[in-house]
Amino acid sequence: MADLxxxxxxxxxxxxxxxxxxxxxxxQATQQIHMAVRSTSLLPEDLDDYRVLxxxxxxxxxxxxxxILASYVRRGGxxxxxxxxxxxxxxxxxxxxxxxxxxxxxxxxxxxxxxxxIFRRLPxxxxxxxxxxxxxRVDAKSVPVVTTDWHYQQAALALLRKEGKGQVCCTxxxxxxxxLFQQIIYRIVRHLADLKELPLINVAILGYGPLGSVGCLxxxxxxxxxxxxxxxxxxxxxxRLLQCREDFPGCRTYATVEELVRDPDVDAVIIATPPxxxxxxxxxxxxxxxxxxxxxxxxxxxxxxxxxIRAAEENSRVLTCYQNRRWDLDYLAIRQALIDGLIxxxxxxxxxxxxxxxxxxxxxxxRPISGDALxxxxxxxxxxILNLFPGPTAxxxxxxxxxxxxxxxxxxxVRAQIHFADGREAEFLYSDVAALRKPKWYLLGTEGAIVSQxxxxxxxxxxxxxxxxxxxxxxxxxxxxxRLRRRHHSGSMVEQQLAxxxxxxxxxxxxxxxxxxxxxxxxxxxxxAARVIAVLEAATRSAERGGVPExxxx
Numbered sequence: 001m002a003d004l005x006x007x008x009x010x011x012x013x014x015x016x017x018x019x020x021x022x023x024x025x026x027x028q029a030t031q032q033i034h035m036a037v038r039s040t041s042l043l044p045e046d047l048d049d050y051r052v053l054x055x056x057x058x059x060x061x062x063x064x065x066x067x068i069l070a071s072y073v074r075r076g077g078x079x080x081x082x083x084x085x086x087x088x089x090x091x092x093x094x095x096x097x098x099x100x101x102x103x104x105x106x107x108x109x110x111x112x113x114x115x116x117x118i119f120r121r122l123p124x125x126x127x128x129x130x131x132x133x134x135x136x137r138v139d140a141k142s143v144p145v146v147t148t149d150w151h152y153q154q155a156a157l158a159l160l161r162k163e164g165k166g167q168v169c170c171t172x173x174x175x176x177x178x179x180l181f182q183q184i185i186y187r188i189v190r191h192l193a194d195l196k197e198l199p200l201i202n203v204a205i206l207g208y209g210p211l212g213s214v215g216c217l218x219x220x221x222x223x224x225x226x227x228x229x230x231x232x233x234x235x236x237x238x239x240r241l242l243q244c245r246e247d248f249p250g251c252r253t254y255a256t257v258e259e260l261v262r263d264p265d266v267d268a269v270i271i272a273t274p275p276x277x278x279x280x281x282x283x284x285x286x287x288x289x290x291x292x293x294x295x296x297x298x299x300x301x302x303x304x305x306x307x308x309i310r311a312a313e314e315n316s317r318v319l320t321c322y323q324n325r326r327w328d329l330d331y332l333a334i335r336q337a338l339i340d341g342l343i344x345x346x347x348x349x350x351x352x353x354x355x356x357x358x359x360x361x362x363x364x365x366x367r368p369i370s371g372d373a374l375x376x377x378x379x380x381x382x383x384x385i386l387n388l389f390p391g392p393t394a395x396x397x398x399x400x401x402x403x404x405x406x407x408x409x410x411x412x413x414v415r416a417q418i419h420f421a422d423g424r425e426a427e428f429l430y431s432d433v434a435a436l437r438k439p440k441w442y443l444l445g446t447e448g449a450i451v452s453q454x455x456x457x458x459x460x461x462x463x464x465x466x467x468x469x470x471x472x473x474x475x476x477x478x479x480x481x482x483r484l485r486r487r488h489h490s491g492s493m494v495e496q497q498l499a500x501x502x503x504x505x506x507x508x509x510x511x512x513x514x515x516x517x518x519x520x521x522x523x524x525x526x527x528x529a530a531r532v533i534a535v536l537e538a539a540t541r542s543a544e545r546g547g548v549p550e551x552x553x554x
Contacts, residue, residue: 006034007193010050013037019056020082020174026182031519032195033186043068051193052078058094058170059087066091074164078192080185081170084133094170095139095161102132107148109157117197118145118187120226121510126180127502133172135159146171146184158188167192186520197517201291202231202265206257206281207272208240214295215272219248221506222270227513234260234269257281261288268318268516271295274369279304282319286311291318291516297379298529300371301537305530312526318515320522321529325380326387327507329479333498334441334450335388342484344447347424349385352438353377353476354413354431358405365408373430374398374414374536374543381428383532385418388443392421395549398539404433416539421553440480448486450498455480 009027013019017039027033038044041056043065053072058081061069070093073079083090085101109126111119132148134155146158158171169188175181203222208215215233222230232252233244241253254260260269261284268291271281279299282292292312298321299305312319325331338346359365364376396418400411413431420426429438441452455478463469482498504510507523514520531554538550 006032007051007195008049009033009035009052009054009189009193010044010047011035011037012041012043012053012055013039014041014056015039020054020176023176023182023185026179026521027186027189029521030186031515032190032193033519047072047077048075050077052080052189054080054082054189056082057087058083058091059089061091066093069093070163073166073168076165078166078189078194079168080188080192081168082174083135083170083172084174090170092139093161093163094159094168095142096135096137096156096159096170098172099134099136099155104129104131107132107157110147110149110154112144112147112154118191119184120197121513122180122183122187123504128173128175128178128181130157130173130175133157135170135172145169145188146173160188160191183514183520187518190518195518197227199227200229201227201513201516202229202267204232204234204252204254204260204263204266204269205230205272206234206260206269206285207295208233208235208237208244209272213272215244215270216247218270218272218509219244219251221509223248224506225509225513227517228509231266232260232263257284261285261290267291268293268512270322274363275300275371275375276369279308282308283311286315286317286319289315289317293320293322293512294529295322296324296383296529297321297371297375297536298526298533300375300533302530302534305526305533309526309530318522319526320512320515320524321526322508323380323383323524323529323532324508326383326523327504329500329503330441330452330482331384332501333482334443336501337450337484337498338388338445342447343443343445343449343486346388346443346445348444349389349424349426350429350438350442351381351385351427352429352431352434352440353381354429354434355437356433356435359408359410359432361408365410367409370410371536372400372414372540373410373432374416374539377430378414378416378428378536378539379532381430382416382418382535383528385426385428386528386531386535389418389420389424389426391424393418393535393552393554394421395419396535396538396542396552397547397549398541398543399547400543401433411543414539414543416535418535419549437475441482448484450482450484452480452482454478 028035107128109128142159142161144156145160147154160169205215205218222228234254269285270293272295278294285292363369399415401413404412412433415429418426439452443450454475457473457478459471461469485495488494511523515522534554538552542550
């Protein structure tokens with residue numbers, strides 16, 4: 001893991017302290033920044049106490065302040081300035097001037113390879129809404145770090161310039177609430193502070209299966225992410241170890257966890273074993289100094305989760321849970337709709353997954369190992385619910401039915417109802433006896449509603465015997481049609497489809513690398529994963545008591 005000792009950063013946030021507020025909060029959540037925010041635009045006397053200075057409109061600085069800033073940078077300080085049409089002329093320190101402002105539009109951003117370490121693991125191109133205002137280079141030392149296409153040319157939107165022992169950067173981009181913009185700024189701040197990341201995090205995968213299994217997919221992801229190195233696999237089955245050696249040549253293999261933890265080259269372990277083993281394995285690995293990623297669910301009880309988190313904290317290791325469906329496109333579309341206020345304040349949510357089908361014969365259908373059906377799909381759906389409905393819970397009610405599939409120990413149908421402290425309600429229903437599916441999503445807000453329709457996709461291939469072979473993609477793996485309906489001020493009801501974001505490959509593993517190597521915020525904190533377990537455990541207890549509500553304040 002990189003040296004993530006925090007560096008001191010000062011954010012001059014204007015007279016009311018609100019300038020760039022969402023960015024301030026993001027930077028404060030990172031591991032490598034100890035940030036002070038001051039409600040002023042004036043340079044402080046203690047500037048040398050900070051590695052990097054962030055400020056708005058450096059042109060507003062007096063000539064004396066401009067010289068103080070330049071002297072600070074020459075001694076090794078860093079400065080990032082957010083500039084705009086009012087920032088004219090820019091002090092000569094920045095080696096550039098602000099061009100004319102154009103209307104807000106969709107810009108296609110690119111990241112030149114002048115210093116690829118700044119934008120490692122970011123997409124090569126992203127789309128971003130911002131006013132187009134180019135930066136004109138007036139000094140050969142100014143280097144573009146963010147550009148956009150403009151009239152068949154590359155226009156600079158962020159320029160980096162060395163001055164003495166330090167560096168400065170200025171940018172006309174100001175999407176302070178955009179997660180990718182926040183990540184870009186953090187990377188620039190780290191560069192200005194001369195922070196380096198380790199070249200590699202060596203990863204082992206504990207638990208393997210056939211091609212396409214969870215362990216195999218983790219291996220593919222680790223191989224693809226810059227900064228992660230697939231080091232080893234561990235499985236008690238000789239046959240599975242032989243298979244992983246064929247699938248991933250050159251990787252070490254171990255038959256026991258004890259062998260794995262003795263490998264000093266392994267920095268992090270992804271646990272891809274059944275849920276009832278997660279807590280014991282994770283605690284053992286954390287105590288041996290390994291970072292740990294647990295497949296979902298994190299574990300099977302609040303007590304286990306608390307012990308796991310304590311082991312991570314006591315050993316200064318990272319613990320997270322593979323809540324990969326936080327990046328499902330339908331969930332992201334709904335979350336963005338709520339951020340945009342498209343249905344007002346949400347207060348009621350129903351979610352569903354299921355079909356009428358015989359449960360599988362693997363451990364997923366055996367309650368002592370899986371925790372019952374609630375812990376399988378429920379680990380994803382409850383995680384969605386708790387993220388869409390932030391705020392403390394009040395109680396949880398669970399019910400179950402065991403009526404058809406008696407050869408497995410899981411229930412045929414389970415339901416968890418979550419009541420929040422402010423009166424909001426949410427429900428998750430899983431059923432293996434649902435001959436007709438409910439909508440995946442049914443969400444009500446004070447100004448509108450969102451409902452989904454499952455999307456069925458058939459893949460057809462030519463077959464020499466049957467002429468055509470058909471295979472249905474599981475509906476859980478397709479993006480449902482999301483329809484929003486709200487009341488127009490004219491009194492009419494209007495409808496629209498929700499915009500679906502662009503997918504990214506292996507976003508969880510990208511965030512894992514960013515967190516371990518640069519200290520960026522962890523997307524899935526162990527506390528958020530433990531909160532899911534608390535709800536699932538409460539729903540299970542309630543169901544065992546015939547649906548009596550369980551008081552739960554988390």
